[in-house]
Amino acid sequence: MDALAPLSFLPLRLSRNPIAYTIDALPDTVLDRANLSYILCVKTPKSYGSGEYGVLVQLPGREFPKRSELGAEYYPGAQFDAGVFVDDALKRTPPQPNQTGIVTCGDMITPYLVQTRVENAGVVVPDSIKTLPLEYAIKGSLGVEQFAAWRDQFFTGYLADSRRFLTWQPVEKWVDVNQPEFLYYLVNFTPRPLELRLKVDLYYTDGTADTLTAQRMTTVGQYVVYGIPVGFVALGLPEREAAQGKEVHSYKVWISNESDQRLSEVRTYHVQRDYEANVRFLLFANSLGGYDTLRCTGQTARSLTVKGTNAQRALDPAYLPGTAELFSLNRLGERIITLNTGLRDGDELDYLSEIALSDELYIVANEGFVALVPTDNPLSLRTDDEDLAGRTLSFRYAKNQVGYSDLPAAPTVPTRPTRWVPVNTFCIIDDNGKRTGYMAAAKLELRYVDDGTLVKPRRSKANTPGTEGYQPAIVSAACTTTPFVNALVERPGTYKRNNCGADQEPTVATLSIPANTYGAETADQLQSRIDAALAQLDTQDYANQFGACLTNPALYTYAVPVGKFHYRANQPSKLAIETASNPYMGNAWTMQGYGGPNVFAVGSNDLDFPVGSTSVDQFRLFVYGTPYALKRLRIYKNGVVFRDEQFTINVDGYEYRSLFGFVNNGSTGYTTIASTDRLYVQLTDL
Numbered sequence: 001m002d003a004l005a006p007l008s009f010l011p012l013r014l015s016r017n018p019i020a021y022t023i024d025a026l027p028d029t030v031l032d033r034a035n036l037s038y039i040l041c042v043k044t045p046k047s048y049g050s051g052e053y054g055v056l057v058q059l060p061g062r063e064f065p066k067r068s069e070l071g072a073e074y075y076p077g078a079q080f081d082a083g084v085f086v087d088d089a090l091k092r093t094p095p096q097p098n099q100t101g102i103v104t105c106g107d108m109i110t111p112y113l114v115q116t117r118v119e120n121a122g123v124v125v126p127d128s129i130k131t132l133p134l135e136y137a138i139k140g141s142l143g144v145e146q147f148a149a150w151r152d153q154f155f156t157g158y159l160a161d162s163r164r165f166l167t168w169q170p171v172e173k174w175v176d177v178n179q180p181e182f183l184y185y186l187v188n189f190t191p192r193p194l195e196l197r198l199k200v201d202l203y204y205t206d207g208t209a210d211t212l213t214a215q216r217m218t219t220v221g222q223y224v225v226y227g228i229p230v231g232f233v234a235l236g237l238p239e240r241e242a243a244q245g246k247e248v249h250s251y252k253v254w255i256s257n258e259s260d261q262r263l264s265e266v267r268t269y270h271v272q273r274d275y276e277a278n279v280r281f282l283l284f285a286n287s288l289g290g291y292d293t294l295r296c297t298g299q300t301a302r303s304l305t306v307k308g309t310n311a312q313r314a315l316d317p318a319y320l321p322g323t324a325e326l327f328s329l330n331r332l333g334e335r336i337i338t339l340n341t342g343l344r345d346g347d348e349l350d351y352l353s354e355i356a357l358s359d360e361l362y363i364v365a366n367e368g369f370v371a372l373v374p375t376d377n378p379l380s381l382r383t384d385d386e387d388l389a390g391r392t393l394s395f396r397y398a399k400n401q402v403g404y405s406d407l408p409a410a411p412t413v414p415t416r417p418t419r420w421v422p423v424n425t426f427c428i429i430d431d432n433g434k435r436t437g438y439m440a441a442a443k444l445e446l447r448y449v450d451d452g453t454l455v456k457p458r459r460s461k462a463n464t465p466g467t468e469g470y471q472p473a474i475v476s477a478a479c480t481t482t483p484f485v486n487a488l489v490e491r492p493g494t495y496k497r498n499n500c501g502a503d504q505e506p507t508v509a510t511l512s513i514p515a516n517t518y519g520a521e522t523a524d525q526l527q528s529r530i531d532a533a534l535a536q537l538d539t540q541d542y543a544n545q546f547g548a549c550l551t552n553p554a555l556y557t558y559a560v561p562v563g564k565f566h567y568r569a570n571q572p573s574k575l576a577i578e579t580a581s582n583p584y585m586g587n588a589w590t591m592q593g594y595g596g597p598n599v600f601a602v603g604s605n606d607l608d609f610p611v612g613s614t615s616v617d618q619f620r621l622f623v624y625g626t627p628y629a630l631k632r633l634r635i636y637k638n639g640v641v642f643r644d645e646q647f648t649i650n651v652d653g654y655e656y657r658s659l660f661g662f663v664n665n666g667s668t669g670y671t672t673i674a675s676t677d678r679l680y681v682q683l684t685d686l
Helices: 083-088 144-150 154-160 237-245 346-359 523-537 540-546
Strands: 020-023 035-044 054-062 068-069 072-074 078-081 103-105 111-121 135-138 172-176 182-185 198-202 209-217 224-229 248-256 267-272 282-285 290-295 301-312 326-340 359-364 368-374 391-396 418-429 436-449 458-463 491-498 508-513 564-569 575-579 609-610 619-624 630-637 641-649 654-658 661-664 667-670 678-686
Touching: 020 035, 020 346, 035 078, 054 078, 054 083, 054 198, 111 523, 144 154, 172 290, 182 290, 209 224, 209 282, 282 346, 282 564, 290 346, 290 609, 346 391, 491 523, 491 540, 508 523, 564 575, 575 678, 619 630, 641 654, 641 661
Parallel strands: 172 267, 564 678
Antiparallel strands: 020 078, 035 054, 035 111, 068 072, 103 224, 111 135, 182 224, 198 209, 198 248, 248 267, 282 290, 282 359, 301 326, 326 391, 359 368, 368 391, 418 436, 436 458, 491 508, 564 609, 575 619, 619 654, 630 641, 630 678, 661 667
């Protein structure tokens, strides 16, 4: 069996669970709030694989009333759930009868952009327009209780550890030789494979084993789901048995990359060859967006309820015995099928909830996959200590019966040849939003081969790899240049190294994105992609790899703008800078209500302040700490210490200390500060 590949998994949103956003409220300084309107706009690609985005939905909302909590009053802003709208834009890709190859499920995942703004009496509030980082949504859901805990780490945590296919069915199951069976696999990790290989280990009844690569997908995209048939017939096992002259009693399947490194979990199928009098296969959409098959071995019952319109007409005075006074119109039959699951392990009984919750079901019949709809009959879940039991499931056929017939399989009848023709072209983008130089078609239309006319009624479908009529992309000069690409991006991260030596001081890592890495069709889309990429880089592992361990942190380098001095603290969560009077500057909580270009968020670091805007004695430090804790404060200017003192935190848990003041050898005063000077404030425990 192939060795497991090391992967880094990427996040997605589940469209059938809430996709929640909060637009922050305007400051309390806005007194008249009656006409405030908070607006959230969701944009999605115009077609699969396209870099052009169009508005999916625009949601207006109002802010919640002011709240009081822990003695403080605040406006909580406006909240939105975009999930139902994103979910409507997504579609599952049901498997097809006799499917033997891997199919791309192009409409099951979509990237989307969220833009927010605030309007006051219909006028956009300045600086309120924001484009959030690019995100991806998949048509799927988790249970309501578990979603609350797993919403942000299901794909990056659980799937990263389990490498699970998109299914909750047991990892081992029995399958008939003629049972359709499918697995759905999500690619949401780096490095992205160049190829997906469905690997199969075969175990024969004579004790021998064999390994084969049953299927390949050579065009692999990021954030794409692939539908994979893994049934006995779809894998070509009957032909292999005939050639080998021996029977397969079980087989294992998994997905590997082009280097034969395993990407997925391993699932085991035991081949059922014993005769069963009553076997039915139920195919249904599961909660994660894939399709599972349930093998039902109990008796099946069917019923037909016919309804119509009864009417009455006047009899002719010379009526005959065969003349009808009452007659019926529009007789339609509602068909119900009741399946028995057969005996199942107790752990599988709760899994049957997937069927009760599914909104897309099929019964496997001679005609193919026949659609069903669920009924409202309750499902009994597992009772305590129930280890082996079965359940009865009822469904309604999704089409009304209008007549009766009993025909064999239809013969092949020559028809007028048709072909799928590409329409709605667009430029293909890569995983980073840059144009690839290829043009593709979003849709296919069915036309007659002989004269090119449309088949009526008009038929169109998505141009998805692995499906009938798929038209591959072609090279196009119109798709070689991406309208917007990024310049070099460098931004401080939020994590410090945590593996430095005892005498070294860790720093935050600089998040870096080389120029021309990302592209987009608009500037807003480009910034959204950059923000999403920075969020993925900003991890503890990245900081440990790229952050510095400084032996003398006061000698840091920084390109200070002319006319400014630079402030850096070793513990920004415990040190803040502020001015004692107007003009108010700094990052202390006491400065937050004043605003202005020199007021920064609490906890921020690496700040530039104008030289000469206020006297140096107006700047001071706000030091947080445990009451009565002993501290040592050292302040450096351009790497040279000018203040070194020890003090005790007061009973209230804070201290004010002068920033530029010093006491050295009995002399007191203030150090000077000049353009491009670099300050370093170091707080340590004693």
